Amino acid sequence: MELLKVSGISKQQAGAFILKDISFTLPRFRKIAIAGETGSGKSTLLKVIAGLSQPDTGEVLFEDKRVEGPLEVLIPGHEGIAYLSQYFELRHHYRVEEILSYANQLTEDEARNIYAICRINHLLQRRTDELSGGEAQRIALARLLTTAPRLLLLDEPFSNLDMIHKNLLKSVIHDIGESLEITCMLISHDPHDILSWADELFIMKAGQLLQRGAPQQVYYQPVDAYAAGLLGKYNLVPPDGLRHLSALPGITSNGKSLFARPEQFTLTAPQPDALKGKVQAITFWGGYYDIAVQVPGKTMVTVRMITCDVKKGDTVYVGWRGTDVWYI
Template structure:
């Protein structure tokens, strides 16, 4: 069932296009992410979906009901849609219990279960100005969940959190989907936020949709360098080196390029493969990065052991696609 339908939405501010016309939909229980660099239009699009920003054209529907923008509604926002921003925006100096009680539409037992899910049941007597950033974000999320939303919009929810609080909030958001059955749409510029979580990712650049697909498709088959760079380290291979690597089904145009991840390169001491010379070997914790000078390009490959030394000749090939 389609929960969210975005139809030809666009937003222009003067001569600047913030969001170009785009359309997509999201099914119930489908985890969808919007990715892109800062200024790509991700957060603005999320606010349009929430009914907090008025689009220049197009429409948003939640379960068939049109979302009205702030120019059309007395109270901004759409029933059944909750929007969690980067900042918690909690009332200052109130006790957490007060903030949540005012927002609750659930029976006491359900509310208590939500507090436990959000790991805030021990914070109820504290004032909001006594909470850490991670605690404030979890309280803000609990306040939204008390309203029983069908769609939860998450706008860079981890951006201001340290590693511990980020992992805690990630676990909570997973449970929001599995235990509460709330559909989530997440915005992030960080690949580690979206690759392990999303069922599908939409990549935006300057307000335009440039690629849509599963995390695996966007990681291993990026449409261009912009998409490749968003999701991690990559090698750009041109010219004769690209032809020598023998990419199945690849273009034979002389200016064609190959975008390949470091872990997709296979090294061997005796071939087969494209010969190159090791320039450097770097220890990066769980793996080593081997920098190799090919005839026309420099590439980096990731290996599990420091088998190769600078100056050694190695042969580079491509790992066969999974499956």
């Protein structure tokens, strides 16, 4: 039995679709990440699932029970579903322990386990106006978890966090899934937040579900340039440029554009199945270098390397190390 079934959800605002015919099912204990440009409908979708926004058409079933919208119930929301907005608030001038006790539906031992998972034991006696942004977010998350949800919806939980608190929250969210066995859906604009975490990615555009699949599949086989760009830098060689890349193994001209991530190219020694080119630019990103190379046909490709022993203007040879070739 699916935990969640979303069927034909649509919603309009000022005559424009915010959501358009969204349908999917979600089994228990899955981790779903949603990516899309601002205004693509991601947050509205989570709110509809949580019962906090009323769809115009369609329905949401949670554990085979219809999720009612805010126009149908006195207090919006649905039992078993917890939604954390990116604009969450905690009551001011209360001790953290007090805030957490109000919504708690767990035993003392179960609650203490939640506090440990959220890394907030040392904050329980602190006042809410003394918390940093990252600390407050973990408190808000712990408060939701004390209601014993079976589905957790996180709307851009990593926004406005420094790298230290962001990495800590990532560990917390990972442990929630592993230790508490809670199904989770998460929105993020940063591919580094979702590619290593999710079991499945949803790509949204203009209120529609454009693509869904395993992270590696969506990353290396996007349906179009929009989906590709959401997950990081890419190369797109148009059909008229492909004939100059025929030396690379597996590359053919078929009327479509070649799609390749920078790490699918490499710099290699001169050989028959490599392209001669000239380095145009080098960008250091911390753990790797992106090297822009102009190859035959005045085609530009970006090559990603862990180390870099070339400089701008050098002649280099570009090889192909991708396992599969993808065209869009």
